[in-house]
Amino acid sequence: MKNSKKNFYIIAIYLLLYFIIGLNCLEIFPFVHSDEPWLSGLTRNMMESKSIYCTETFFNIYPRFPHSIKVIFHVIQMPFILVFGYNIFAVRLVSLIFSIFTLILFYCICTKIFKNGIYSVLLTILFSVNIQFIYASHFARQESIMVFFFMLGFYHYLSPLGNKKINPHILLGLIIGLSVGIHPNSFVIAVVFGLLYIIDVFHRTKKFRNLITLIMTTGFTALIFVILSFIGDADFITHYTNFGETLGVSSSFYDKILTIPYYYKKLYLGISGTYYTPPIQAYLIIFAIIAISSILYLLVKYLWNKNSNKKESFSGLTIFRLLTCIIGINIGFIIIGRYNQTNIIFIFPFFYLLTLALICKIVDYRKELIICFMGLSIILSSYYTLKEVRLYTPYNYDAYLDELSVIPSDAKTLGNLNMEFYFDNAKLLDYRNLTFLEENNMSFRDYIEANNIEYIIYTEELDYINRNPRWNVLYGKDYYYDEMNNYIEKNCTLIHEFSNPLYGIRIPRYMMEYDWKVKIYKINNIS
Numbered sequence: 001m002k003n004s005k006k007n008f009y010i011i012a013i014y015l016l017l018y019f020i021i022g023l024n025c026l027e028i029f030p031f032v033h034s035d036e037p038w039l040s041g042l043t044r045n046m047m048e049s050k051s052i053y054c055t056e057t058f059f060n061i062y063p064r065f066p067h068s069i070k071v072i073f074h075v076i077q078m079p080f081i082l083v084f085g086y087n088i089f090a091v092r093l094v095s096l097i098f099s100i101f102t103l104i105l106f107y108c109i110c111t112k113i114f115k116n117g118i119y120s121v122l123l124t125i126l127f128s129v130n131i132q133f134i135y136a137s138h139f140a141r142q143e144s145i146m147v148f149f150f151m152l153g154f155y156h157y158l159s160p161l162g163n164k165k166i167n168p169h170i171l172l173g174l175i176i177g178l179s180v181g182i183h184p185n186s187f188v189i190a191v192v193f194g195l196l197y198i199i200d201v202f203h204r205t206k207k208f209r210n211l212i213t214l215i216m217t218t219g220f221t222a223l224i225f226v227i228l229s230f231i232g233d234a235d236f237i238t239h240y241t242n243f244g245e246t247l248g249v250s251s252s253f254y255d256k257i258l259t260i261p262y263y264y265k266k267l268y269l270g271i272s273g274t275y276y277t278p279p280i281q282a283y284l285i286i287f288a289i290i291a292i293s294s295i296l297y298l299l300v301k302y303l304w305n306k307n308s309n310k311k312e313s314f315s316g317l318t319i320f321r322l323l324t325c326i327i328g329i330n331i332g333f334i335i336i337g338r339y340n341q342t343n344i345i346f347i348f349p350f351f352y353l354l355t356l357a358l359i360c361k362i363v364d365y366r367k368e369l370i371i372c373f374m375g376l377s378i379i380l381s382s383y384y385t386l387k388e389v390r391l392y393t394p395y396n397y398d399a400y401l402d403e404l405s406v407i408p409s410d411a412k413t414l415g416n417l418n419m420e421f422y423f424d425n426a427k428l429l430d431y432r433n434l435t436f437l438e439e440n441n442m443s444f445r446d447y448i449e450a451n452n453i454e455y456i457i458y459t460e461e462l463d464y465i466n467r468n469p470r471w472n473v474l475y476g477k478d479y480y481y482d483e484m485n486n487y488i489e490k491n492c493t494l495i496h497e498f499s500n501p502l503y504g505i506r507i508p509r510y511m512m513e514y515d516w517k518v519k520i521y522k523i524n525n526i527s
Contacts, residue, residue, distance in 0.1 A: 007117035011107050011124055018128055019100055022137065026092045029138055029389045030276040031502055031511070032397050036140040037420030039070075040091040043077040048425050053232035057426035058417060060451065061436045065239040068228035072181030073142050087421055088397055091140035098148045099137030103128050105151035106349055112158045113318060113353060114360065116367075122374040127352050129378060131278040131385045136345045142183040143342050149179040150189055150346060154325070157196060169213040176214075177221020185343060188332030190218055195328040196321060203317070256337040260330065263339040273473060274506045275341045279388060287351045294323050294358055319361070322354040391512075395502040406496045406520055407455045414448070415457030418503060429453065431462070434484070435476025444483045445491075453523065456492060460517040461505040474506060492521035 038056065045054050052071050055064040077091055084090035103124055110120035127133060136143045153175045155161075160168035176193060179186035197214055200206035229236040268284050270277045298320055329346050333339060356370075363369050401422045407413055410424045417430045429451060437447055447453075465471045466481045497519045504516025 004111075004117055007121050011104075011121050014121075014125060014128075015100055015103055018103075019096065022096045022099075022134075023093075025389060026096060026138055027089055027397055028395075029392045030135055031392060031395065032088055032418055032421075033139070033275060034417040034506065036088065036091060037417055039073070039142075040077060040081070040086070040140060041417075041420050041425075043074040043091075044081060044086055044425050046074055047078055047081065052228075058420060058428050058430045060429065060433060061440050061442075061447075062430070062433045063436070065236070065243075066229075066232040067236055067240060068225050068232065069180060069184050069240075070142065070182060071225065071228065072178065073145065073183065076145070088140065092138055095139055095141070095144040096137050098144045099133070102144065102148045102151050102349075105148070105155050109151065109155050109158060109353065110356075112155070113357065118367075118371060119356065119360075119374075122371065122378065123352060123356055126374055126378050126381060127349060129382045129385050130283070130348060130352075131381075131388055132280055132283070132345050132348055134385060134389070135276065135278050136342065139342070141342060142185075143345050145182050146179065146185060146189070147345055147349065149175060149182065149186070150192075151349060153189060153193060157193065167213065169210045170217045173214045173217025174221055176218045177224075180222040180225045185332075185336065185338075185346075186222070187336055188329055188343075188346060191332040191335070192325050192328035195324050195331075199321065199324060253334070256334045259337070259339060260334055263333070267341060267344055272341050272508060274508065276508055277341050279384075280344075282384075283348075283351075286355070287347070290351060290355050290358060291323070291326065294319050294354060297358065297361065298323070319354065319357050322350050322357060325350040326354065392502070395500070395512075397503070400500055400503045403496070403498045403500070403518070404457070404520070407457075411454045412452050413455040413457060414453050415455075416459055416461075416506070418506065419457065431475045434480050435478070437480055444480050444487050448487070448523065456488060456521045456523065458488065458519045458521060459504055460519075461507070464505065464507075464510070471507065488521055491525075492523050494519055495522050496520040 038058075041058060042054075042056050045057050046052055052068060052074070053066040055066055077094055080090045080094055084093065106127055107120050107124040110123050111117065114120060114123075136147065153172055156168065156172055156175065161171060172193060176186060176190050179189055193214065194211070197206060197211040201208050201211055226236070229240070233239060264284065266272065267277065268281050270279060270281075326347050329350070333343065356374075359370060359373065401419070404419060404422045407422075409422060410427055412427055412429070413419075413423065414429050414431070417428070417432075420428050422428075434444070434447070437444065442450070448456075462478070462481070465474060466478055472478060497517060499515040499517050501512045501515050504518050505511060505514075510516075
């Protein structure tokens with residue numbers, strides 16, 4: 001009991017220091033991605049319009065339809081924006097706080113699995129300094145909250161929360177179902193726990209009716225968000241399906257399976273569209289070795305060695321369950337067909353647990369050897385992560401926004417979505433709208449005049465994309481490019497120009513390789 005309290009105090013002090021350090025570099029790493037103002041911009045508009053059924057103000061002819069699939073996420077962001085203002089710090093603070101809760105749950109899970117306090121402390125610290133985890137904890141998207149739900153569900157699965165009057169299968173179904181209000185990737189969580197329950201039914205540790213209870217509770221809870229979506233949009237299914245098709249969700253199951261090796265290849269090579277992709281090559285190699293080793297261990301254990309004792313059988317089942325979680329996550333990715341680079345964080349906590357479980361088995365729980373291994377891993381991971389974070393230290397996002405000060409924050413402006421935190425609500429219009437000009441029978445001039453736009457922020461990135469059409473995926477086809485430049489030349493005055501190697505372009509491959517120029521134009525004789 002004394003050791004348990006001591007370890008708890010150690011992890012509590014560590015997490016407090018971790019939180020303080022995280023606060024100090026929250027705005028530095030990673031660079032601000034347009035998804036962050038996209039999500040928070042919708043939250044701000046919900047707050048100002050006092051409705052969850054509004055859409056993003058920076059998209060007006062870019063088709064957007066209201067839905068409630070991630071309404072809980074927006075509700076969570078609201079008090080942070082209310083208290084700290086509309087800025088990148090406020091919305092990233094949400095992710096950092098949920099990441100701290102995730103680490104607490106991860107520590108509790110470790111104590112359940114390994115029954116060893118020092119192992120739990122060291123593994124939690126090791127997980128916390130992982131570059132991919134820090135990325136998620138500093139990124140104002142839903143991944144950090146989704147990992148929290150994952151860990152909450154898994155802890156409940158290992159040790160049911162609440163009292164005996166609360167059905168544990170209903171409670172787990174509620175946890176999974178409520179995650180639908182964070183992100184549609186909640187389906188991945190549902191797949192994982194569905195597989196775990198199937199295993200338990202097979203091993204007779206759970207009954208088939210428990211699985212049915214889980215499925216029904218999850219389904220009914222998720223249905224609430226679907227009903228809320230229909231209230232805001234009677235054609236919700238059609239619109240949401242059409243949007244999913246643009247992301248590859250409607251591809252054939254065969255094509256989705258073929259895509260997953262390419263997904264991991266891109267992660268290994270650090271290839272992405274606009275997302276920061278951490279250098280996780282070493283982790284992917286280790287994870288592959290651990291996955292193969294775990295499969296081989298289970299084959300030997302359950303197919304060839306029939307004389308295993310009860311303790312070994314439990315250990316083997318633990319490894320089997322952790323491996324099932326990882327396989328389930330990948331099955332979920334395949335079924336959804338949405339291979340987003342940021343989603344890879346889902347497998348990390350389970351691989352950390354699986355790695356230690358396998359090492360404990362291989363070295364026969366030799367404490368000194370395991371502690372030395374984890375201590376060395378913490379040092380290497382910390383150095384690895386710190387080296388990456390320091391690359392972004394010189395590039396301050398607030399300094400980038402300060403360059404926009406020649407524009408009143410309440411002036412209607414056409415620009416890049418990563419500038420949204422500077423402007424008042426409904427004052428910035430994003431470039432993505434322009435690819436729909438033709439569809440709406442509008443010229444570039446028509447769009448400017450119809451929206452009373454006073455300023456145009458022109459990034460050199462637009463010139464690069466025009467020379468390299470394969471990057472049209474960022475903003476859509478730029479058939480308006482010549483007309484836009486012609487309009488700017490004849491009707492605008494350059495009032496400010498600056499360079500920014502990080503925020504002057506949205507393609508990470510070319511960030512910091514060139515001093516990308518940003519030009520601010522004032523439109524003449526705006527009526």
